[in-house]
Amino acid sequence: MRKVLVVDDEVLIRMTVTDALEDAGFEVIEAGTVDEALDKIDDGTIHFLFTDIQMPGLLTGVDLAHEVAARFPHAGIVVASGRITPGEIDLPSSAQFFSKPYDLDLIVARFESMSKSADQRASSSHVSETSGR
Template sequence: MKRILVIDDQPGIRLLLTDILSSEGYQIMTAATGKEALDKIYSNTFDLIILDYNIPIIDGAKLLETLEKEKKEVSAIVISGLTEKIMDKVNQSKSVKRVIAKPFNISDFRQQVNAILLETE
């Protein structure tokens, strides 16, 4: 079973993504801050992380940078309301497979997650 870490400081988004992805048969864990996310990544294995760019304590860019420095390879989808502003920063990260703008279409989101996880098999 594929494991996904959903990282977002908004409880409603974490719940929505957990519902969507659980219904696809994935095992989901969540984190509200970048620090909490790193703790979970260090103690678990994930096939994909879904990362809000603007999260407290350690933001999305810093989290991705930390994972690359530590050679922790995990595919990532970055979600943000500021897609134009962050594209250059996150596209430098090899782990970022997609950047999705908020608000997003749930059906499209589901398809993109499934496609990325199929690529990693």
């Protein structure tokens, strides 16, 4: 099961995204701050990140996106904001941006698409490894 880290300081938004992703078959870990999220990724691998940009504390969702991209190069990253536009920020090249309010079905579809791509990469690398024997 693919693991998604959902990070948003607004509890209702975090719960709504979490419920939708769990309903779609993802394992979800929640965090309300970037510091909490960093603690959670220290505990293990994540496959995907969903984060708001503006968060309490010194670090932003953009900082978190860069950290996740550095630690987990194949992780899918979705960044959302209602106040900031993509041109105003320096996101990792693999990150997808969604403006708030966003369509939750589109968010779930994005994660499903990223999951299929990850499965295909894993399958093709397994085929390459076994055919090279």
